[in-house]
Amino acid sequence: xxxxxxxxxxxxxxxxxxxxxxxxxxxxxxxxxxxxxxxxxxxxxxxxxxxxxxxxxxxxxxxxxxxxxxxxxxxxxxxxxxxxxxxxxxxxxxxxxxxxxxxxxxxxxxxxxxxxxxxxxxxxxxxxxxxxxxxxxxxxxxxxxxxxxxxxxxxxxxxxxxxxxxxxxxxxxxxxxxxxxxxxxxxxxxxxxxxxxxxxxxxxxxxxxxxxxxxxxxxxxxxxxxxxxxxxxxxxxxxxxxxxxxxxxxxxxxxxxxxxxxxxxxxxxxxxxxxxxxxxxxxxxxxxxxxxxxxxxxxxxxxxxxxxxxxxxxxxxxxxxxxxxxxxxxxxxxxxxxxxxxxxxxxxxxxxxxxxxxxxxxxxxxxxxxxxxxxxxxxxxxxxxxxx
Amino acid sequence: xxxxxxxxxxxxxxxxxxxxxxxxxxxxxxxxxxxxxxxxxxxxxxxxxxxxxxxxxxxxxxxxxxxxxxxxxxxxxxxxxxxxxxxxxxxxxxxxxxxxxxxxxxxxxxxxxxxxxxxxxxxxxxxxxxxxxxxxxxxxxxxxxxxxxxxxxxxxxxxxxxxxxxxxxxxxxxxxxxxxxxxxxxxxxxxxxxxxxxxxxxxxxxxxxxxxxxxxxxxxxxxxxxxxxxxxxxxxxxxxxxxxxxxxxxxxxxxxxxxxxxxxxxxxxxxxxxxxxxxxxxxxxxxxxxxxxxxxxxxxxxxxxxxxxxxxxxxxxxxxxxxx
Numbered sequence: 001x002x003x004x005x006x007x008x009x010x011x012x013x014x015x016x017x018x019x020x021x022x023x024x025x026x027x028x029x030x031x032x033x034x035x036x037x038x039x040x041x042x043x044x045x046x047x048x049x050x051x052x053x054x055x056x057x058x059x060x061x062x063x064x065x066x067x068x069x070x071x072x073x074x075x076x077x078x079x080x081x082x083x084x085x086x087x088x089x090x091x092x093x094x095x096x097x098x099x100x101x102x103x104x105x106x107x108x109x110x111x112x113x114x115x116x117x118x119x120x121x122x123x124x125x126x127x128x129x130x131x132x133x134x135x136x137x138x139x140x141x142x143x144x145x146x147x148x149x150x151x152x153x154x155x156x157x158x159x160x161x162x163x164x165x166x167x168x169x170x171x172x173x174x175x176x177x178x179x180x181x182x183x184x185x186x187x188x189x190x191x192x193x194x195x196x197x198x199x200x201x202x203x204x205x206x207x208x209x210x211x212x213x214x215x216x217x218x219x220x221x222x223x224x225x226x227x228x229x230x231x232x233x234x235x236x237x238x239x240x241x242x243x244x245x246x247x248x249x250x251x252x253x254x255x256x257x258x259x260x261x262x263x264x265x266x267x268x269x270x271x272x273x274x275x276x277x278x279x280x281x282x283x284x285x286x287x288x289x290x291x292x293x294x295x296x297x298x299x300x301x302x303x304x305x306x307x308x309x310x311x312x313x314x315x316x317x318x319x320x321x322x323x324x325x326x327x328x329x330x331x332x333x334x335x336x337x338x339x340x341x342x343x344x345x346x347x348x349x350x351x352x353x354x355x356x357x358x359x360x361x362x363x364x365x366x367x368x369x370x371x372x373x374x375x376x377x378x379x380x381x382x383x384x385x386x387x388x
Numbered sequence: 389x390x391x392x393x394x395x396x397x398x399x400x401x402x403x404x405x406x407x408x409x410x411x412x413x414x415x416x417x418x419x420x421x422x423x424x425x426x427x428x429x430x431x432x433x434x435x436x437x438x439x440x441x442x443x444x445x446x447x448x449x450x451x452x453x454x455x456x457x458x459x460x461x462x463x464x465x466x467x468x469x470x471x472x473x474x475x476x477x478x479x480x481x482x483x484x485x486x487x488x489x490x491x492x493x494x495x496x497x498x499x500x501x502x503x504x505x506x507x508x509x510x511x512x513x514x515x516x517x518x519x520x521x522x523x524x525x526x527x528x529x530x531x532x533x534x535x536x537x538x539x540x541x542x543x544x545x546x547x548x549x550x551x552x553x554x555x556x557x558x559x560x561x562x563x564x565x566x567x568x569x570x571x572x573x574x575x576x577x578x579x580x581x582x583x584x585x586x587x588x589x590x591x592x593x594x595x596x597x598x599x600x601x602x603x604x605x606x607x608x609x610x611x612x613x614x615x616x617x618x619x620x621x622x623x624x625x626x627x628x629x630x631x632x633x634x635x636x637x638x639x640x641x642x643x644x645x646x647x648x649x650x651x652x653x654x655x656x657x658x659x660x661x662x663x664x665x666x667x668x669x670x671x672x673x674x675x676x677x678x679x680x681x682x683x684x685x686x687x688x689x690x691x692x693x694x695x696x697x698x699x700x701x702x703x704x705x706x707x708x709x710x711x712x
Contacts, residue, residue, distance in 0.1 A: 048499050092617070092627060101511060105487075111573065112491045120577035125482055125512060126533045130699050133618050139627060141616035142701060143541055144533040146482055146512035154530060161548060167615070182491055185499050186507035239554075242520035242529035244469035248508045259471050259526060263554060376508060377517025379529055 009160035009235040010388055012224050013082025013217035014327045015074040019055035019210050019314045023077060027314075027324075028331045031339035032361045036313050038197060038208050044181055049188055051195045054179050055210035055315030065119065067103050068128040070213035070320075071176040075132055078172065082217040083229055086136045095140035095168040097159040098129040098215075099151025099175035101319035103144075106180045128176050140168045147240075148375030149281070151175055152214065153322025153383055157238035159218040169223040174323035176213035183318070184209060190248070192285055197316070199282035199309035199341050200289050200356055202348040207283040210315025214323035216330070231388035233330045236368060237268025243378030250287050254295030256380040257372060261299050264370065264382035272300050275384070276366025277338055279325040280354075281374050282309020283316050284343065288374065293351040295372075304355040306364055312343025322373040322381065329369045329385045336365040389635045392547045392611040393600040394707070395557070396462070396593035397679055398455025400427040400448060401666045402586050406455065410683065413665060420584030420667030422566050427451040431458075432465055435522045442509070442518050443486045444565035449477060449515035450522060452589035453559050457523050460593035461605055462557060469526025474555040475516045477531045478542030478562035480670035480697070481570060482512025488569035515563065527555045535697030537616065538562050539590070540648075540674030540705045544614030546594045556599040561591030562671035579698065586667025590675035606710070609682045612636035612690065613706040625649060625696045625704075632692070632704035643706070644689035648677035649696035657692070660684050678707060685709035
């Protein structure tokens with residue numbers, strides 16, 4: 001039996017392709033400055049869509065298969081940040097765990113419209129992870145978690161499980177998603193979208209979509225120590241739970257979110273008071289944010305914990321959202337600064353129990369942070385990251 | 389891996405549903421294609437009514453996942469969500485057919501024709517969500533895609549969740565729905581499988597042995613070890629098998645029955661063939677292979693189920709047949 005109890009999963013590298021810029025530095029600087037990348041969509045026709053704003057990645061010129069291209073670029077940065085050349089890792093101990101909700105959807109759109117497409121094998125959801133695994137020469141576990149908007153939170157959680165259980169030494173983990181007509185029309189049809197994302201604001205009307213990829217290198221702490229790698233954060237706890245209430249609307253009591261948070265805290269072996277900051281899902285939809293306010297109030301009681309949402313800055317990046325939050329959380333732990341919630345002007349009285357960070361970035365040293373994600377089908381996932 | 393008990397199982401396939409499916413299997417029948425007939429007849433009326441409204445993948449998961457929960461004596465359909473019970477679904481193509489249905493309507497009729505009901509189901513975890521709602525599963529809910537190795541990967545992850553004490557029981561397995569759009573895509577993508585494409589769902593209830601003991605339920609077998617791997621050739625399949633055997637702490641020579649993809653493991657073991665009987669069932673293949681192997685094994689014997697997908701995904705799972 002593997003010596004499971006003593007392994008620790010840590011983050012040793014981060015990489016992003018974000019609407020605020022390519023690379024962790026541009027992403028972080030944009031967040032701290034309170035910038036929003038939300039603007040009218042330029043890359044594909046939107047005259048018949050309404051609303052039609054989103055947070056696009058404009059720095060990279062990618063002809064097709066954006067989700068895979070984003071993921072490759074983010075993974076390259078994360079591995080370089082971790083000081084890992086792919087060839088230097090035992091391929092059998094190298095895994096890939098990449099969440100997505102759309103993957104090759106742009107190719108799928110072309111196939112449906114024309115009956116033909118250049119690379120039909122890039123359409124399935126597993127394709128970006130397969131492309132990444134082939135590129136890295138991985139011979140370890142490779143998977144694509146599918147938890148809607150909690151996909152990449154669960155991808156990092158599953159990667160941490162693999163490392164802690166001795167199933168891999170290094171896992172390239174995160175999420176990637178792209179903007180396309182399919183997804184914009186879909187959220188519009190649900191009347192879930194707005195022109196501006198205003199998480200936790202009294203005037204919030206809906207979410208604004210975004211795109212990009214965020215990747216972290218999840219590594220066995222002993223493996224990192226042996227090669228003298230800098231540890232950015234420890235993945236202290238992971239949790240996941242179903243609402244089991246409704247397929248699209250969140251549980252108004254926050255039941256699934258609370259169970260996911262409780263599970264992550266129990267896994268980390270810390271009480272809620274040890275958490276100094278919460279990266280909320282904070283989509284800016286009326287129901288989600290109210291549900292989260294209930295769940296966080298129930299978790300933290302009378303203590304007003306610092307909370308932000310980055311969806312006003314980079315939009316809702318769906319299957320990449322949790323991984324973007326994880327990268328932000330790693331920077332918060334390192335820098336002792338919490339980025340503000342772009343788009344938030346007047347806090348909804350229903351969210352008044354939360355100490356929402358808004359306006360300007362807030363200096364705040366924290367030892368442990370919580371990131372939460374929720375999605376369609378009543379799915380919830382949570383991560384606790386801590387200083388190494 | 390610490391041992392995890394299997395306390396229930398059910399499947400719906402082109403050879404029908406469990407338990408009558410096994411009579412046709414034993415008689416040497418083979419069939420490929422869609423699951424024929426209403427596959428949710430055996431479920432409680434409230435679940436069957438729910439199933440009638442959901443997408444095809446959700447129907448299959450409700451039928452087989454619900455059946456497994458009933459077989460395990462854990463089929464509660466009312467009351468608050470149960471935090472100690474979870475679901476893990478493995479699927480190669482997930483909501484592909486729903487995506488196609490949504491996109492066709494949108495392309496043909498523009499935004500006015502876009503269906504919010506269909507769009508809400510364009511997530512592969514919709515099926516797991518339906519099962520969680522129907523059977524009050526408020527614990528971990530995970531859907532995972534790893535090509536045709538998705539089912540064993542789901543079972544392995546579910547076993548890990550139970551081992552780690554994060555759930556008392558998890559209903560886990562695999563499912564893929566079949567439809568014209570998927571068949572058309574597979575031929576365009578050059579992915580026509582060696583055995584005819586087929587629709588199926590197969591689920592097991594994996595439970596903490598202490599919980600199973602407290603409930604006094606019969607144990608069909610135990611999950612002993614698991615591994616996932618990736619690679620372009622047969623050596624990566626063998627690597628998954630070797631690691632799963634290591635995880636179980638047994639030698640290849642201890643395996644009595646092998647089902648699923650071929651591998652270099654013990655040649656003395658009995659081989660059980662499932663893909664030519666049920667067809668190529670993608671996400672369901674691993675769980676079906678495991679169930680067929682457990683059926684063929686003597687009490688207490690070790691079995692090995694192996695999944696290998698042309699994508700490069702590989703998975704292997706070691707189980708032990710239950711004592712009568």
